[in-house]
Amino acid sequence: MPKHSGLTSKGAPFRVARQSRIFQDVVDQIQEAILSGEFQRGDMLPSEREMREIFHVSRGTLREALRVLEQKGLIEIRLGVNGGAMVTAAIAETMTESLGLMLRFRKISLDHLQEFREDIEGIVTAKAADRAAEADVAVLRSLLAEAEAHVAGGISEWRAFLNVDKKFHQAVARITGNPIYIFIHNMVHDNIQPYYDTFLPPDQERLQQNFRDLKEILAAVESGDADQAGDLARKHIWRFNEYMTKRRQEPQG
Amino acid sequence: MPKHSGLTSKGAPFRVARQSRIFQDVVDQIQEAILSGEFQRGDMLPSEREMREIFHVSRGTLREALRVLEQKGLIEIRLGVNGGAMVTAAIAETMTESLGLMLRFRKISLDHLQEFREDIEGIVTAKAADRAAEADVAVLRSLLAEAEAHVAGGISEWRAFLNVDKKFHQAVARITGNPIYIFIHNMVHDNIQPYYDTFLPPDQERLQQNFRDLKEILAAVESGDADQAGDLARKHIWRFNEYMTKRRQEPQG
DNA sequence: CTGTTAAAATGGTTGGATCATTATACGTCG
DNA sequence: CGACGTATAATGATCCAACCATTTTAACAG
Missing domain, CATH: 1.20.120.530 (GntR ligand-binding domain-like)
Known part of the structure; x- marks a missing residue:
């Protein structure tokens, strides 16, 4: 089961109701901000230490959220000063990778x-x-x-x-x-x-x-x-x- | 740029040479174990505390790796006793989600x-x-x-x-x-x-x-x-x- | 002007502690 | 004996505080 499809598919009016997973909420918020155009391709997200305060979560939790967004192809993270999470739109690339996984998975x-x-x-x-x-x-x-x-x-x-x-x-x-x-x-x-x-x-x-x-x-x-x-x-x-x-x-x- | 495609595409014989990112190494190892059939669909990975010792990484780092694998559709993580990371093969689902993202991203x-x-x-x-x-x-x-x-x-x-x-x-x-x-x-x-x-x-x-x-x-x-x-x-x-x-x-x- | 070095910002990692969830075993009561 | 509640323990989820590694930028020496 996909964690959440773009729209509520299947006509089922209910969601899985899993509370827990604070990082998922962070993922959703950042994803919405990106999809709504609030952050455009090339824009930098705030630094981890800033976002930690914005969301009131620990850095570890925040980083788990960033890992998910990175794997989705929505952001790219670079090191060093002036580094950080940059909005990208490499969704197609992740799909290519997934197809590769299917091949290797037979x-x-x-x-x-x-x-x-x-x-x-x-x-x-x-x-x-x-x-x-x-x-x-x-x-x-x-x-x-x-x-x-x-x-x-x-x-x-x-x-x-x-x-x-x-x-x-x-x-x-x-x-x-x-x-x-x-x-x-x-x-x-x-x-x-x-x-x-x-x-x-x-x-x-x-x-x-x-x-x-x-x-x-x-x-x-x-x-x-x-x-x-x-x-x-x-x-x-x-x-x-x-x-x-x-x-x-x-x-x- | 996808972190790593199934095979070295493009004929370029080199990789990006980014050291750092210990969690990526953990991701690769677990992914290989799954793709090679060492872990089959439905199998449970060891608990976080066990894997922490196996890989000699901190739990935070390990958890970032698990987040990536989860997002790839390779594992599914459940809570509570007898919970943990179970191998799944929901790659198709992640692709469906990605297509949804493309739609929403216009x-x-x-x-x-x-x-x-x-x-x-x-x-x-x-x-x-x-x-x-x-x-x-x-x-x-x-x-x-x-x-x-x-x-x-x-x-x-x-x-x-x-x-x-x-x-x-x-x-x-x-x-x-x-x-x-x-x-x-x-x-x-x-x-x-x-x-x-x-x-x-x-x-x-x-x-x-x-x-x-x-x-x-x-x-x-x-x-x-x-x-x-x-x-x-x-x-x-x-x-x-x-x-x-x-x-x-x-x-x- | 050039090359070197120091400083600072930022992500990456660690260790330990605590909270939350859930299957299971146990025990109580009808 | 069985149904139902309850304690327990395993496991993931979160937090905190510190430190390491990388990289850009600025200061500095020549």
């Missing part, structure tokens, strides 16, 4: 994640094809040119190419205009990437294949053909997944 | 979430139509019958109907065989539900419409028509979103 497998990634990439790309303005397409063209340069450089620029590839897909996600797709896309990508790094050795043929994929995807987006753009994106991811899966099972043989 | 809007939900529901249902075995269909049929009974009961059973509706969609997600879809589906649902409760008053006509939707979706799944199943599911969600959006803007005038 609640989901890499295969599952790969399947999901195909779908997300397909949907996102299809939507992008529907909604892309000329300026958006220009961004993609620019990234494609960058990628082409790295292809010319051969496998020595493999990593640089992958970096541009990531930027390309991020740019596509951004075109949808819906930040959830950007979040989900990054979350999945960041958790799959380490496996690519481990099991996908640099390879000239795959470098070129990848580039051709991007080129075709861009063409489909340009022409506004959502269905084809989606299909191409799915196949693009699928190819990589397929190859990685093979490589992943070879070594263990 | 990093994403309800409209964005609704769009995403249409896509997820469409994909999931299409996949279910592809993969449903006879036993799976039987479960859906049973749920549909349950729903029908509540429809007959009229709007007084509105909430009961919604409950079955949720179960139906969850069952569909389960048919995909991919736990990510279940997670994502629940995460989105649980964050949207409160808005439905607030802005969608019970209504006989909508109750029947909803039931008809489920019936059609089941039929599509039964016949294995993935495309139609996906379309129906999308439209099903879309209709509700559309209506809610209208109602949501009326009161504000």
Whole structure:
């Protein structure tokens, strides 16, 4: 059971009524202050010794509250003079970490994640094809040119190419205009990437294949053909997944 | 920046090298013990006073570590004798909470979430139509019958109907065989539900419409028509979103 | 002006004491 | 004997006061 969801879910009119847990009250108050905009991203919370007096709690209790807020991705704590708790908004990062935990916990497998990634990439790309303005397409063209340069450089620029590839897909996600797709896309990508790094050795043929994929995807987006753009994106991811899966099972043989 | 992702992402071979933070070391050790299976779900960690001696840290430091693990969804702490830190695996719940934070933080809007939900529901249902075995269909049929009974009961059973509706969609997600879809589906649902409760008053006509939707979706799944199943599911969600959006803007005038 | 050093602010850690909660064992009374 | 209250002990929650470690800033020496 989550300690408290954003709104009282389930229609149940009662809360768990757990008194105790003073630090939770501190967490709630600070969280509200942040969410209400009273503290903006980048603002510093008062020092621990000040807040200790404000809330009338011991420093230990206050620090437990700060640990929770830090883990939620709402604040970041730095050391030294002028240090302290700074408001951040790294919620997406904590979700990425949670997905990583699920993977390591075997609640989901890499295969599952790969399947999901195909779908997300397909949907996102299809939507992008529907909604892309000329300026958006220009961004993609620019990234494609960058990628082409790295292809010319051969496998020595493999990593640089992958970096541009990531930027390309991020740019596509951004075109949808819906930040959830950007979040989900990054979350999945960041958790799959380490496996690519481990099991996908640099390879000239795959470098070129990848580039051709991007080129075709861009063409489909340009022409506004959502269905084809989606299909191409799915196949693009699928190819990589397929190859990685093979490589992943070879070594263990 | 996330304190540490599941694997060293980005290919950067270095860590941030922050010494300090003894509690982080404790967090890492306990987390590893849990992820490695040394502690299974339901197991109890030693008491604070025991762990204080094991790790050679003060109780305050240890408690900060436990707070972090609790917030991560890895443990749950209960009070009283026989209380203590119990290993749980409520990672999905923390992600649901994080999505709620994003909503409240205005990093994403309800409209964005609704769009995403249409896509997820469409994909999931299409996949279910592809993969449903006879036993799976039987479960859906049973749920549909349950729903029908509540429809007959009229709007007084509105909430009961919604409950079955949720179960139906969850069952569909389960048919995909991919736990990510279940997670994502629940995460989105649980964050949207409160808005439905607030802005969608019970209504006989909508109750029947909803039931008809489920019936059609089941039929599509039964016949294995993935495309139609996906379309129906999308439209099903879309209709509700559309209506809610209208109602949501009326009161504000 | 530059490099070094001292001071101060701030988070991090410690130890010990006490309070609050709760399962369990015990005992009392019907 | 059984139901109900009560004492007990284990465990987390909180507090307090001191001290350590890190880092910025200012003062200072050359």
